Amino acid sequence: MKNLLSCAGAVAEAAEAWRVSSRSTSVSFEANRLKQVQTSDASSVALRIFHKGKIGFAVASGSDDVARLVEMAAETAEFGLPVKFDFPMLGGYAQVNTFDPAVYRMKLEELVAMGNYLVDKIRKHTPGILCDVQVSRGLSSFVLASLRGGEARYEKSSFSIGVEGMLINGTDMLFVGEGEGSCRMPDGIDALADRVIKQLELARKQASVSTGILPVIFTPTGVANVLLEPLLMAFSGKLVHDGTSPLEGRLGEKVFAENLSVWDDATLDYCLASSPFDDEGVPTGKLPLIQAGVVANFYYDLQTAAQAGVQSTGSGRRGGGTPPAPSLSSIVIKEGKASFAEMVRDMQEGLVVEQLIGAGQGNTLGGDFGGNVLLGYKVENGKITGRVKDTMLSGNVYEALRQVVSGREARWVGGTVFTPPLYCPAISVAASPQVDAAKEGGKS
Amino acid sequence: MKNRIVHLLKGHSADYIEARFEKSFVTRLTYRGGRLEGVARTASVGGNIRALVNGGWGFVSFNCFDKLREGAELAVQEARLAGREKVQLDRQEPVVETVTEEARKKAADVPLLQKKQVLDEYNDIILRRADVVSSRIDYHDIVHRTVFANSDGTYIEQEKPSLALRLTAVARKGGEVQQAGVSLGSRGDFSAVEGLHDEAERVAKRAVALLSAPVVKGGEYTVVLDPVLAGVFTHEAFGHLSEADFVYQNEKLAEIMTMGRRFGGKQLNIVDDATLPGLRGSYKYDDEGVPAARNYLIREGVLVGRLHSRETAARMNERPSGNARAINHRYPPIVRMSNTFIEQGEATLEEMFGGIKEGVYLKDWYGGMTSLEMFTFSAGEAYMIRQGKVEELLRPVVLSGNVFATLGNIEAIGNDLEMNQGGGCGKGGQFPLPVSDGSPHIRIARCVVGGK
Numbered sequence: 001m002k003n004l005l006s007c008a009g010a011v012a013e014a015a016e017a018w019r020v021s022s023r024s025t026s027v028s029f030e031a032n033r034l035k036q037v038q039t040s041d042a043s044s045v046a047l048r049i050f051h052k053g054k055i056g057f058a059v060a061s062g063s064d065d066v067a068r069l070v071e072m073a074a075e076t077a078e079f080g081l082p083v084k085f086d087f088p089m090l091g092g093y094a095q096v097n098t099f100d101p102a103v104y105r106m107k108l109e110e111l112v113a114m115g116n117y118l119v120d121k122i123r124k125h126t127p128g129i130l131c132d133v134q135v136s137r138g139l140s141s142f143v144l145a146s147l148r149g150g151e152a153r154y155e156k157s158s159f160s161i162g163v164e165g166m167l168i169n170g171t172d173m174l175f176v177g178e179g180e181g182s183c184r185m186p187d188g189i190d191a192l193a194d195r196v197i198k199q200l201e202l203a204r205k206q207a208s209v210s211t212g213i214l215p216v217i218f219t220p221t222g223v224a225n226v227l228l229e230p231l232l233m234a235f236s237g238k239l240v241h242d243g244t245s246p247l248e249g250r251l252g253e254k255v256f257a258e259n260l261s262v263w264d265d266a267t268l269d270y271c272l273a274s275s276p277f278d279d280e281g282v283p284t285g286k287l288p289l290i291q292a293g294v295v296a297n298f299y300y301d302l303q304t305a306a307q308a309g310v311q312s313t314g315s316g317r318r319g320g321g322t323p324p325a326p327s328l329s330s331i332v333i334k335e336g337k338a339s340f341a342e343m344v345r346d347m348q349e350g351l352v353v354e355q356l357i358g359a360g361q362g363n364t365l366g367g368d369f370g371g372n373v374l375l376g377y378k379v380e381n382g383k384i385t386g387r388v389k390d391t392m393l394s395g396n397v398y399e400a401l402r403q404v405v406s407g408r409e410a411r412w413v414g415g416t417v418f419t420p421p422l423y424c425p426a427i428s429v430a431a432s433p434q435v436d437a438a439k440e441g442g443k444s
Numbered sequence: 445m446k447n448r449i450v451h452l453l454k455g456h457s458a459d460y461i462e463a464r465f466e467k468s469f470v471t472r473l474t475y476r477g478g479r480l481e482g483v484a485r486t487a488s489v490g491g492n493i494r495a496l497v498n499g500g501w502g503f504v505s506f507n508c509f510d511k512l513r514e515g516a517e518l519a520v521q522e523a524r525l526a527g528r529e530k531v532q533l534d535r536q537e538p539v540v541e542t543v544t545e546e547a548r549k550k551a552a553d554v555p556l557l558q559k560k561q562v563l564d565e566y567n568d569i570i571l572r573r574a575d576v577v578s579s580r581i582d583y584h585d586i587v588h589r590t591v592f593a594n595s596d597g598t599y600i601e602q603e604k605p606s607l608a609l610r611l612t613a614v615a616r617k618g619g620e621v622q623q624a625g626v627s628l629g630s631r632g633d634f635s636a637v638e639g640l641h642d643e644a645e646r647v648a649k650r651a652v653a654l655l656s657a658p659v660v661k662g663g664e665y666t667v668v669l670d671p672v673l674a675g676v677f678t679h680e681a682f683g684h685l686s687e688a689d690f691v692y693q694n695e696k697l698a699e700i701m702t703m704g705r706r707f708g709g710k711q712l713n714i715v716d717d718a719t720l721p722g723l724r725g726s727y728k729y730d731d732e733g734v735p736a737a738r739n740y741l742i743r744e745g746v747l748v749g750r751l752h753s754r755e756t757a758a759r760m761n762e763r764p765s766g767n768a769r770a771i772n773h774r775y776p777p778i779v780r781m782s783n784t785f786i787e788q789g790e791a792t793l794e795e796m797f798g799g800i801k802e803g804v805y806l807k808d809w810y811g812g813m814t815s816l817e818m819f820t821f822s823a824g825e826a827y828m829i830r831q832g833k834v835e836e837l838l839r840p841v842v843l844s845g846n847v848f849a850t851l852g853n854i855e856a857i858g859n860d861l862e863m864n865q866g867g868g869c870g871k872g873g874q875f876p877l878p879v880s881d882g883s884p885h886i887r888i889a890r891c892v893v894g895g896k
Contacts, residue, residue: 027526031694033528034500034528035526036500036501036522037501037502037503037526038776039504039518039522040504040505040506041505041506041507041508042490042505043507044488057484058484058487059485059488060486060487060488061486061488061489062490062507063488068487072485075485075556076482076484078556079480079483080482081480108522109525112525130694166694168694168696168700171817171848173816173817173818211662242477242577244477244577244623246616246620321470322484323484356820357815357819357844358812358820358822358842358844360811361821361842362842363621363810363839363840366620366621366622366623368840370842370894371842372818372820372842372844372892374815374818389818390844392893392894393894394662394894394895394896398619428662428894428895429662430662430663430893430894432844432892
């Protein structure tokens with residue numbers, strides 16, 4: 001890195017380098033059996049320079065050609081945006097725990113055993129199910145350095161486990177699934193297996209709902225799968241600055257229901273999205289996005305913050321091959337008072353939604369959400385009566401979340417979202433009459 | 445290179461072993477908020493080794509080449525851990541070949557400044573329209589070279605250039621935000637993205653029109669899909685279902701997907717063809733070194749074929765199709781589509797719309813997804829049809845249906861087949877894989893449309 005920076009320093013006014021090295025191992029089960037074991041080693045260096053007052057950017061992975069990387073970055077600087085910020089001084093960060101050596105001490109055989117245990121437990125409940133399981137663990141190191149700002153680094157361990165189960169009857173297919181992830185090993189995987197078993201229980205029978213406006217409960221999985229992207233995209237400082245966010249100019253305005261509070265938090269210990277500083281060296285923190293229904297903050301990286309005349313919120317994150325951009329870390333939604341059972345009891349006819357096919361395909365920027373229910377249940381007179389399919393949901397977060405009740409059983413979804421179930425009183429539902437035909441030939 | 449890779453694959457106690465090395469160079473131009481935000485370049489090299497022992501696979505990927513022997517040994521060990529039963533791969537004649545790519549105007553050779561000038565013109569057109577607040581343009585071109593070798597004696601060097609462009613216009617009035625876009629792609633031929641001024645104009649116009657467009661009433665409609673959206677439908681509603689890796693270990697799905705089963709009317713033919721010249725999903729050899737082929741999936745409404753890797757073909761005792769593809773060296777090849785389309789029919793547009801009392805005409809795409817049984821896809825552009833006439837513009841709609849019912853509900857297939865080269869396909873964490881899809885206009889009865 002030193003060599004790269006000094007080489008870059010010879011042509012540029014300022015330079016910053018970001019190196020990520022990772023090693024990960026995963027075991028994959030297909031149709032209930034171990035099928036593949038995979039190891040991946042990867043490293044890459046991203047170079048960002050200020051060259052003649054403009055920003056240049058290039059990435060190299062697997063190549064040590066420092067001169068070539070500098071040349072590529074200088075080439076792009078000709079077309080870059082004018083420099084409006086300085087690379088920060090690196091250091092003095094608060095401790096955020098993201099590394100647990102136990103993850104890497106685990107033997108491959110133990111990963112396999114966990115997968116087997118999960119498959120066996122689910123199959124014991126439903127013998128005909130075919131499960132695909134992936135158990136992965138990884139170790140990554142992140143180093144950020146700049147010509148004048150010094151150097152900062154951290155290490156992150158990761159563990160994730162996910163299962164997808166498929167049950168076929170005639171041409172009827174039922175899909176269930178859950179997953180979790182953390183920088184640490186889970187205490188056990190029974191809770192994960194139990195959630196999948198619960199899904200199988202609730203989906204045992206089929207039911208059909210009416211077409212019209214119905215109340216809908218989004219389970220934590222449903223919230224993460226359906227609502228978060230159209231809700232949170234609009235908080236990106238970049239979209240706000242571009243004038244394309246529906247929330248532009250609405251800071252401080254009450255846009256959502258009073259009992260909706262959402263924040264971004266990259267400082268939570270052992271969370272997959274946590275880190276002491278963001279990918280540009282800005283300290284991370286806890287950032288309220290919605291406070292009691294009020295638009296509280298937008299999230300920024302250095303470049304966008306400078307354009308908008310505000311401070312970076314420590315939300316500069318990088319994807320492969322692209323410069324930093326504003327991005328969220330762990331999302332936390334505040335718990336409310338209602339229990340899931342109370343929410344269900346409140347409904348005459350309604351839906352519980354876990355997964356939609358095609359969620360996030362429409363005009364998410366405008367707040368639209370929708371899709372076909374992949375896993376969801378009908379509620380009738382306060383009771384879950386069975387699984388719903390061939391049913392479309394569509395709505396817009398700016399209408400749907402103006403009236404929302406948040407539940408009290410919050411939990412982590414996929415290791416990056418901590419949310420309770422959310423109850424929306426009025427969502428548009430279109431059910432296909434074909435459901436009846438499927439029901440006749442289907443299972444009961 | 446050749447000696448090194450061939451030597452690397454010798455002397456392992458595996459049933460099969462292969463290595464794939466690759467080199468790629470990506471150039472991206474990104475416009476946000478109405479201006480060029482930057483150009484980014486990525487150079488990468490990497491490789492992988494995959495081994496098969498008793499039906500279990502071991503896979504090791506890397507981008508440091510100094511411990512290749514250890515990598516190969518690790519892949520064999522991993523495969524042994526996963527292996528349970530004797531599995532043969534489909535037999536293939538070894539191939540030794542170098543495949544090069546000819547483009548009319550290689551994107552990699554076009555100077556950055558010229559790329560910028562072309563995109564600037566589209567950007568200006570989009571921004572010129574009143575109520576358009578912003579543009580978003582994503583352009584990238586990739587030069588991708590792979591070297592593949594396996595223990596059967598195959599050695600293939602292949603060039604796989606690719607290019608993709610998406611133009612988006614964002615219109616806003618108060619809290620209302622609407623967007624419209626267009627996606628294009630090619631095999632690295634820059635001329636595919638030149639001369640799109642009219643397209644840019646249309647995109648801007650549509651984004652603004654959407655601000656005042658009504659939302660369709662949700663329910664069942666007869667729908668007409670344009671070739672772009674019908675292509676996405678073909679890909680989502682049937683393409684994925686014909687990927688053998690979903691089927692070969694799943695007896696019940698295999699029963700559903702029995703050869704000879706009727707899925708649609710006599711006029712319905714669905715093909716996946718990686719040998720079509722010049723398309724983004726085309727290739728000469730797949731990532732297992734199997735020659736690409738034209739594969740009929742549905743002929744005259746009946747299931748006649750499916751897409752295979754060497755393993756799935758052998759396990760199902762069917763003809764290999766050359767559809768094992770990997771997005772890059774970090775992933776093993778899995779069964780994927782190439783260029784998937786509904787063959788040309790006979791209906792004229794007049795016949796297509798005629799007799800529809802109330803329906804929806806859907807064009808262009810936002811995206812699509814399938815669970816195998818159910819599919820959804822979203823249209824970027826939708827219009828009401830009344831008494832056979834295309835009427836007012838609607839807000840973007842999401843369509844959904846049951847694959848088995850919907851294919852049977854195709855009532856008419858047009859005579860205007862077009863292939864679309866935009867977008868990419870995602871499966872098993874590998875996204876975006878260059879594919880193309882296409883269709884003539886089609887009319888489908890009883891489609892569920894989400895709305896108010």
